[in-house]
Amino acid sequence: MSKLPIRRLTVSDFRRIEGTRELPFDAPVVLIHGPNGTGKTSVLSALELALTGRIQSMERQSDRYRAHLPFFGQPYATVRAIVAETLQTGMPGAPLTVSGARLEGTPAFNDAAANFYAERCYLDQTSLGRLLDLYQAREGTEETALEKFVNELLGLEKLDSLRSGLSDAHDLRLLKKLAVGADEADREAKATAVQLKKESALRTEIRTEVASARAAAIAAITELHPDTTDAMTDRELLQFIESALDGDTTAAESAAAATLHQELIALGGRVSALTERPTTQRIQEIRTALATAIAKHEAWVDTEGAKVREWETAAHTAGADLRIEPRYAIEQAMSLTTQELDNASNIHAQAESLSMQIEAGDAELDLIQTRLAAAHEHSSALVESLSALRTIIGTSDRCPVCDRDFTETGNHSLRAHIDTKLSELTTHGQQLVDLRNVRDQLAARIARQEVEYLQLTARLLPDDQQQTLIQRHATLVDLAAQVAGVEAAKINEADLTQHVRELQQALDNFEAASSEERHLSRELAKYAARLQIDVPPAFDSFQTISTELLEQAEAQAARLTHKATQYRRASNEASRLTASLERESVVVHGLADTAERKKQWDDRVTETKRRQKVAKEVHEAATQARTTIVHRVFTESLNEVWKAVFTRLAPNEGFIPSFGIPNATKKTFDIKLETTHRTGEASGPPQMMLSAGNLNTAALSLFLALHLAVEPIVPCLVFDDPVQAMDEVHIAQFAALIRLLSKQNNRQVIIAVHERELFEYLALELSPAYEGDELITIELGERATEQDQGITRHHWTPDPALAN
Amino acid sequence: MTSVQDVLSVLEQAGFERLPKPLTVVGAEFDFEAAVSGTRTSHDLVLVATDRVPRKRLRRLVAGLARSLDLAASRRPVSLVLIGETTSADRMELERYARVLPIASATADIAEIEDAVAVLLPLTLPNAELVHGHDPINEVMNALGPANTTSDHIALITAAADGTDAVREALRRYVNDGAEWTDQMENVDE
Numbered sequence: 001m002s003k004l005p006i007r008r009l010t011v012s013d014f015r016r017i018e019g020t021r022e023l024p025f026d027a028p029v030v031l032i033h034g035p036n037g038t039g040k041t042s043v044l045s046a047l048e049l050a051l052t053g054r055i056q057s058m059e060r061q062s063d064r065y066r067a068h069l070p071f072f073g074q075p076y077a078t079v080r081a082i083v084a085e086t087l088q089t090g091m092p093g094a095p096l097t098v099s100g101a102r103l104e105g106t107p108a109f110n111d112a113a114a115n116f117y118a119e120r121c122y123l124d125q126t127s128l129g130r131l132l133d134l135y136q137a138r139e140g141t142e143e144t145a146l147e148k149f150v151n152e153l154l155g156l157e158k159l160d161s162l163r164s165g166l167s168d169a170h171d172l173r174l175l176k177k178l179a180v181g182a183d184e185a186d187r188e189a190k191a192t193a194v195q196l197k198k199e200s201a202l203r204t205e206i207r208t209e210v211a212s213a214r215a216a217a218i219a220a221i222t223e224l225h226p227d228t229t230d231a232m233t234d235r236e237l238l239q240f241i242e243s244a245l246d247g248d249t250t251a252a253e254s255a256a257a258a259t260l261h262q263e264l265i266a267l268g269g270r271v272s273a274l275t276e277r278p279t280t281q282r283i284q285e286i287r288t289a290l291a292t293a294i295a296k297h298e299a300w301v302d303t304e305g306a307k308v309r310e311w312e313t314a315a316h317t318a319g320a321d322l323r324i325e326p327r328y329a330i331e332q333a334m335s336l337t338t339q340e341l342d343n344a345s346n347i348h349a350q351a352e353s354l355s356m357q358i359e360a361g362d363a364e365l366d367l368i369q370t371r372l373a374a375a376h377e378h379s380s381a382l383v384e385s386l387s388a389l390r391t392i393i394g395t396s397d398r399c400p401v402c403d404r405d406f407t408e409t410g411n412h413s414l415r416a417h418i419d420t421k422l423s424e425l426t427t428h429g430q431q432l433v434d435l436r437n438v439r440d441q442l443a444a445r446i447a448r449q450e451v452e453y454l455q456l457t458a459r460l461l462p463d464d465q466q467q468t469l470i471q472r473h474a475t476l477v478d479l480a481a482q483v484a485g486v487e488a489a490k491i492n493e494a495d496l497t498q499h500v501r502e503l504q505q506a507l508d509n510f511e512a513a514s515s516e517e518r519h520l521s522r523e524l525a526k527y528a529a530r531l532q533i534d535v536p537p538a539f540d541s542f543q544t545i546s547t548e549l550l551e552q553a554e555a556q557a558a559r560l561t562h563k564a565t566q567y568r569r570a571s572n573e574a575s576r577l578t579a580s581l582e583r584e585s586v587v588v589h590g591l592a593d594t595a596e597r598k599k600q601w602d603d604r605v606t607e608t609k610r611r612q613k614v615a616k617e618v619h620e621a622a623t624q625a626r627t628t629i630v631h632r633v634f635t636e637s638l639n640e641v642w643k644a645v646f647t648r649l650a651p652n653e654g655f656i657p658s659f660g661i662p663n664a665t666k667k668t669f670d671i672k673l674e675t676t677h678r679t680g681e682a683s684g685p686p687q688m689m690l691s692a693g694n695l696n697t698a699a700l701s702l703f704l705a706l707h708l709a710v711e712p713i714v715p716c717l718v719f720d721d722p723v724q725a726m727d728e729v730h731i732a733q734f735a736a737l738i739r740l741l742s743k744q745n746n747r748q749v750i751i752a753v754h755e756r757e758l759f760e761y762l763a764l765e766l767s768p769a770y771e772g773d774e775l776i777t778i779e780l781g782e783r784a785t786e787q788d789q790g791i792t793r794h795h796w797t798p799d800p801a802l803a804n
Numbered sequence: 805m806t807s808v809q810d811v812l813s814v815l816e817q818a819g820f821e822r823l824p825k826p827l828t829v830v831g832a833e834f835d836f837e838a839a840v841s842g843t844r845t846s847h848d849l850v851l852v853a854t855d856r857v858p859r860k861r862l863r864r865l866v867a868g869l870a871r872s873l874d875l876a877a878s879r880r881p882v883s884l885v886l887i888g889e890t891t892s893a894d895r896m897e898l899e900r901y902a903r904v905l906p907i908a909s910a911t912a913d914i915a916e917i918e919d920a921v922a923v924l925l926p927l928t929l930p931n932a933e934l935v936h937g938h939d940p941i942n943e944v945m946n947a948l949g950p951a952n953t954t955s956d957h958i959a960l961i962t963a964a965a966d967g968t969d970a971v972r973e974a975l976r977r978y979v980n981d982g983a984e985w986t987d988q989m990e991n992v993d994e
Contacts, residue, residue, distance in 0.1 A: 159940045162964035165971020179976045181985020607982040615975055617952050618944065618960045625943035641929065648923045651905075708929050732903040736923040739881070743845040744926050767879035769847040801829050801876035802841060802849065 004028065004748050005084045005113075005716045009050060010095070012078040013071035015042040020078075021784070024791060025750065027774040028742050029766045032752040033759035034780030040752045041125060043780070044720050047750075048122055050081035050096055052114035053107035057124040069098045076100075081108040087714060109714070116713040119149075123703050125720040131699035132673065132687065146671045149706060150659075154633055162622045169615035182608040189601035196598050199591045206587055210234070210580040217241060217573035223566055234581055241574040248567050254560035260530065261553040264546070267523055271546045274516050283510045290503040297496040304489040311479065311486045318475050326490075327483045334476045341469050344461045351456040354449055361446040368439045375432055383425050390418045524549065531556070633709075634661045642705035648737045649730060650697045654678050657686040657698045696725050704737075708745075716748040717741065723758065731758065735765035743769050768796035808838050808852050811885050811907070814917045815840045815850060818925045827851070829872045834865050841880075849873075849880045850924060851902070855888030863897050870901040885921055941965075 004026055012020040016039030023043065034040030045055050049069070058065035070077040076099035082092060090106040097104040107114055127134060135146040143151065168174040176183035214234060221241050222228045232240060312322055319336065320329035389400060397406040397414040406414035461469070524545050528534070531552045639658040646656055660672035675689045676682055683689055686698045700722060707717065717738075723731050741747045749766070753759050759777075768774055779790030812822060820840035826833040838852040851869070853862050866884060873880060882902040886895070889908060898904050907920045918925060944961055945953055956978070963974035980987065 155940060158964040159944070161966075161968040161971055162944065162961060165964065165968045166960065166975055168972070169975060175975075175979060178972065179979035179983070179985070181980035181983035184985060185983035604983045608979055611956070611979050611982040614954070614956045615960060615978070617948060618957050621944045621947035621952070621957075622961075622964075624947040625940055628947065629940055629943055641927075644922070644927055647919060648927075651920065651922065708927070728899060729904075732899070733923050736881070736883070736903060737927075739848075740923070740927055745929065764879055765881050767881075769842070770845050773845070799847065799876075799878050799880055801873050801878035802823075802880065 003084070003715065003746065005087055005714045006047070006051070006081065006748060006750070007084070008082040008093075009043070009047050010078075010080040011043065011046040013074040014046045014049075014077040014079055014098075015039065015069060015071065017042050017046070018071050018074075021789070023778055024776055024793075025748075027776040027793065028746075028748055029775045030748075030750040030778065031759060031763055031766065031775065032750070032778045032780065033756065034752065034754060035756075036754055038780040038784075040754060040780055041720055043778075044122070044124065044718060044750075044752055046077075046079045047081065047718070048118065048124075049098070049107075050079035051083065051107055051109045052118050053096065053103065054114075054118065056118050056122075057126050064101060066098050066101050066103060083108045083113075087113040113714050117716070119145075120707045120710065120712075121714050121716045122718040123700070123720070123722065125724075128696065128699060128703075128720075128722060131703060132695070135702070136671070136673070144671065150633075150638075150671055153638070153710060154629055156626055156629065159622050159626045159629070163619060163626070166615050166619040166622070169612050169619055172612065175612055175615075179608075182605075182612075185601055185604040185608055189598065189605045192594060192598040192601050196591070196594045199587060199594055203584070203587050203591055206580060206584045210577065210584055213573055213577035213580045217570060217577050220566060220570035220573050224563070224570060234577065238574055238578060241570055245567060245571055245574075250560055250564045250567055254557065254564040257553065257557040257560045260527070261550070261557045264527060264550045264553045267520070267527070268546045268550055270516065271520055271524075271542045274513060274520060275543060283507065283514075286503055286506050286510065290500065290507060293496065293500045293503055297493070297500055300489075300493055300496055304492065308486050308489050308493075311482055314475065315479050318472055318479060320476075320479070326486050330476060330480045330483055334473065334480065337469060337473045337476060341466075341473065344466060344469075347456055347459050351453060351460065354453045354456065358446055358449050358453065361442060361449065365439065365442050365446065368435065368442065372432070372435050372439060375428075375435070379425055379428050379432065383422065383429075386418050386422050386425070390415060390422070393418075527553075631661060634659050637709050638705065641708050642702060645704045645708070645737065646698060646701035649701050649733050650694050651733065652729075653690065653694050653697075655683055655686075655689045657690070657702070693725055693727065693730070697730060700734075704741075712747070715746055716750070718750040720752050721754060722751065723753070731761070735762055738762075739766055739769075742766065743773070763794070768794055771796055808854060808887065810912075810914060811852050811887065811917055811921070812838055812840065814914060814921060815885075815924065818921075819843050819846065820848075820850060820924075827869075829869060829878075830876045832868070832872050834869050834872075836865065847880050848883060848924060850883045850885060850921075852885045853887065855890065859890065859894040863894065866898055866901045883921075883924060 006025045008025055009023045010020065011017050011023065016037070021043075025047075032040055032043060034043075045058070048055050055065065055069075076097050078095045078097050080093055080095040085092070087109050089108070089110040092108075094108075095105055096107060109117060123131070135149075136144050138144045168178045172182075176186065214237065217237060218228060218230060221237075221244060225240075225244055228237075228240065311326070315326065315330060315333070316322055318330075318333055320326070320333040322329055324332075392400055393414055395413075395415065398404065399406055399414065406417060410417075520542060524542065527549050528545065531549055533549065533552060642658060643656050646653070655675040655677055657673060657675050660674045662670055662672075673685050674682065675684060675686050686695060690698055704717070723734055726734065738749055738751070742749045751762060753762065763775065763777055766775055773796045775794040777792045777794065779792075781790075783790035816822065819842065821843050823839040823841055825838070826835050827839040828834075836851045837854055837857065840850045840852075842848040842850075851866070853865075857865075866882075870882065873882070884898060884902045884904050886898070886904055886906045888910070890906060895904055895906065903923075905921050905923070907917060909916055912920070941961055941964065945958075948957055960971065960974055960978065963971045977987075
C-alpha cells in the first residue's frame with residue numbers, strides 16, 4: 001500500500017462534477033465506471049490537473065482551456081490530490097484552484113513526477129487514437145516526442161560530450177589548433193630534424209675537409225721528413241709539423257741563395273763585359289807608341305813652340321788679344337791702332353781752329369768795352385745833375401745856370417724841359433743796356449770756347465805716345481806677315497797632343513781591364529768556394545765558370561725555394577688541419593646539442609601522438625559504447641518490450657511493430673517506426689501494415705512499452721476507455737496484461753470505462769489475487785447518490801472454490 | 805502433436821502450480837487434461853485441453869466450471885490453453901467463459917507455446933539498471949577493455965560529466981602536457 005503513488009482525489013465543481021466528491025485511489029487497481037456524460041473523463045482530467053497542474057490533452061486543443069474547467073455557472077473549481085510522499089511537492093493535500101485562466105496552488109507531484117505522469121502514465125481517451133501521430137509529430141526542427149523519449153532513454157549526453165569533445169583528436173590538424181603545444185612540438189621537431197640534417201651534412205663536409213687537410217699535411221711534411229708515419233693521430237701530426245717548422249731555417253737559406261744568385265748574375269755581366277775587351281797583350285805596344293808621341297810633342301815645344309811663344313809675346317805686347325785666333329787678333333789690334341792715330345789728328349785740327357776764334361773774340365770784346373765805358377760815364381753824370389737841378393728849380397722857370405727865364409724860349413716851363421731831357425736820357429740808357437748785353441754774350445762765348453779748347457788740348461796725345469802708336473802699328477804689320485806660319489805650327493801641335501791623349505786613354509783602359517780580371521778571378525774563386533765547387537778560375541774559363549756557378553746557384557736557389565715552399569705548404573696545411581679540426585669540434589658539439597633537442601622534441605611529438613591515440617581510443621570507445629547502447633536500448637529494451645506487450649495484446653497479428661534501429665554514430669536520431677513479420681522479415685511502417693484495430697493496439701502497446709522501458713518514477717498507469725475499439729479477444733488479452741502489470745510489476749492501475757459489461761468483466765479480471773491486494777470500484781452516475789457514493793473496496797478473500 | 809506436458813512445463817516455469825486431476829471445484833470434478841493455478845500474486849486458473857477432447861464436451865466442461873466458480877463467488881480469472889485445430893465457432897463459444905489461448909500448430913516448440921500463453925507469463929522488462937541510470941561511461945570502459953583503461957583514458961572520460969567544453973579543455977591540456985607546453989599566455993589572460 002505504501003508504494004501506491006496516488007492515494008486520494010478531491011474534486012469540487014470541476015467540469016461535469018457538481019459539488020465536491022472525495023474519491024479514494026489507495027488501491028493497486030481502481031476501476032471507474034461512468035456512463036457517458038457522468039463525468040468519467042472529468043475525474044481523470046481533475047486527477048491530471050491535481051497531480052501536474054495541467055491537462056495536456058486540453059492544452060493541445062486550446063491554451064485557454066482553464067476558463068472552461070469550473071462546473072457550469074461556478075466561479076472556480078478546486079482539485080486536490082494526496083500522493084506518495086516521495087513524489088509530492090509542497091504541502092500534502094494542498095488544493096489547486098482554477099478560476100478563469102488563473103490557477104492557484106501547487107500540483108501534488110514534483111516536476112519529475114508530474115512530467116512522467118503526463119508523458120508515461122496517463123493515456124487520455126482523445127490521445128489514444130492518434131498516439132502514433134502525436135509521437136511522431138515534428139514542429140520545426142524540434143525533436144519529435146518519440147525522439148525526445150529515445151534520446152532521454154539513451155542518456156547519451158555524456159557520450160556525446162565525450163565524442164564531440166574528443167572529435168579533434170581524429171584530425172591532427174584540428175588537434176594542433178586546439179592544443180598549440182602539439183603544433184609547436186611538431187613544428188620544432190621538424191625544424192630540428194632539418195637542422196640536424198643540415199649539421200650532419202656540414203659535419204660530413206668538414207670531415208672530408210679534415211681528411212683532405214690531413215692528407216695534404218702528411219704529403220707536405222713527408223717530403224721534408226720522410227720518417228713521418230701515417231699512423232699519427234691528428235694531434236701528433238700537428239705537433240710533429242710544429243716542431244719541424246720550429247727548426248726550419250730554409251727561408252733564410254733560400255733568401256741567401258737568391259741573393260747569391262743575383263750576385264752571380266751581376267758578376268756574369270761583368271765577366272761578359274770583360275771578355276768583350278781587347279786582350280792585355282796589346283798594352284806594351286800602346287805604351288811604346290805613347291812614348292814616341294810624347295817625344296814628338298816635346299820636340300815641337302822646343303822648336304816651333306818657341307817660335308809661336310815668341311810671336312805670341314810680341315803680339316800680346318802689340319795689344320793683340322790671343323784668346324782668339326792669331327790672324328784675327330792681329331787684324332783687330334791693327335784696326336784699333338789706326339783708329340787711335342786718326343783720332344789724335346782730328347783733335348789737333350779742332351784745337352787749332354778754336355784758338356783762332358778765341359783770339360778774334362777777345363779783340364772785339366775790348367772794342368765794345370771801351371765804347372761802353374765812355375757812354376756810361378756821360379749819361380749817368382747828366383742824369384744826376386738834371387735830377388738835382390730839378391729839385392732846385394722847383395716850379396720856377398729860371399735857369400740856375402744862366403738865370404734866364406726859360407719861358408722866353410718856348411711855351412713850356414723849365415721843369416717840363418728838364419723832365420723832357422730826363423726822359424731822353426732814360427732812352428739813351430736803354431741803348432747802354434743793349435750794348436752791355438752784347439758784351440756779356442761775347443764774353444760768355446769766349447769763356448765757353450776757352451773751356452772747349454782746354455778740353456781738346458787735354459785730349460791731345462803727348463808726342464811720345466804718338467810715337468809709340470806709330471811704332472806699334474809698324475810692329476803689327478810685321479806680326480801680320482808671320483801669322484800663317486804660327487797658325488800651321490799650332491795645328492801641328494794640336495794633332496800631336498790629340499794622339500798622346502788617345503794613346504793614354506787606350507792604355508788606361510787596358511790597365512783597368514787587367515785590374516777587373518784580377519778582381520773577377522778573386523770573386524769567382526770566392527763564389528766557387530761558397531758554392532763548394534772546385535774550379536781554379538782562369539781568365540779563359542771565366543765565362544764557363546761563371547755560367548756553371550750561376551747554374552749551381554740557380555739550382556741551389558731553386559732547391560731551397562722548393563724546400564721553403566714545401567715548409568710553407570706544410571705550415572699552411574697544418575693550419576688548415578687545425579682550423580678544420582676546430583670547426584669539426586664546434587660542429588660536433590652543435591650536432592650533439594641539436595640531436596638532444598631533436599630527441600626532446602621527438603619525444604614530445606611521440607608523446608603527443610600517443611596522447612592523440614589515447615584520445616582516439618576513448619573517442620572510438622565512446623562511439624562503440626554509443627552503438628552498443630543504441631542497439632541494446634532499441635533491440636533489447638524498446639523493441640523487446642514493445643513486442644512483448646504487442647504480442648500479448650494482439651497474439652494473432654503477423655506483423656510486429658518496432659523501432660527502426662537508427663544509425664548510432666549520428667548525434668540525433670531519426671526515429672522510424674516499422675514492422676517485422678513474425679518470420680523475422682522486415683516490412684513497412686505500422687500505419688501501412690496493420691488494421692485500424694491493431695494500429696490502435698500498436699499505439700496502446702507502444703504507450704505501455706515506453707512506460708515499461710524506463711525507470712518508473714511514478715509506477716502507475718491511468719487509462720480512459722482504452723478498449724473502445726477492441727474486440728473481445730483483445731479485451732481479454734488487455735485485461736490479462738493489466739492484471740500482470742498490476743500484480744507482478746507493481747503498477748497502480750486506474751481505468752475508466754463506460755460500458756457496464758466491460759466494467760464488470762474488468763472488475764472480475766482485476767480482482768484482488770492475494771492477501772493485501774485490493775480493488776476499488778468507483779461508479780459515477782446514479783450509483784454515486786447512494787449511501788456508499790458508488791465506491792466499493794474489494795478485498796482479497798481466500799477462494800472457496802479452489803482451495804490451494 | 806504439441807504435448808500437454810510442454811505447456812505445463814512452460815506454465816510451471818512461470819510460477820504456476822499444477823492442480824491435481826481431476827480438477828475439483830466446490831466438490832464438482834472437471835475432467836480437464838491438465839490445470840494449473842497461479843501462485844503468490846497470481847490467482848489465475850489455467851486449463852489445458854487438446855483436441856482429443858470433443859469440442860462439445862469441452863464446451864460443457866468449461867461452461868460448467870464457470871458456473872461452479874460463479875456459484876462459489878470465486879473471482880478467479882480462467883484461461884484455456886487450447887491445443888490443436890479448432891473452429892472459430894467453437895472458440896467463440898468457449899470465449900464466453902474463459903480466455904482462450906489457442907496453440908494451433910501440431911508441432912509447436914517451447915517458443916511457440918510461450919508466445920501463445922504469453923499473456924500469462926511474467927513480462928520480461930528490460931533491466932532498468934541496464935538502460936536507465938546506467939552510466940554510459942562504464943560502457944566506454946568496457947569498449948576500451950582493461951588493457952586500454954589507463955588513468956589517461958579515465959581522465960578524459962570523466963571530463964564528459966561536465967560537458968563537451970570540459971572534454972575539449974581536458975583534451976587540450978592533456979595533449980599540451982604531452983608536448984610539455986605551458987599555458988603561460990593563457991594564464992596571463994585569465
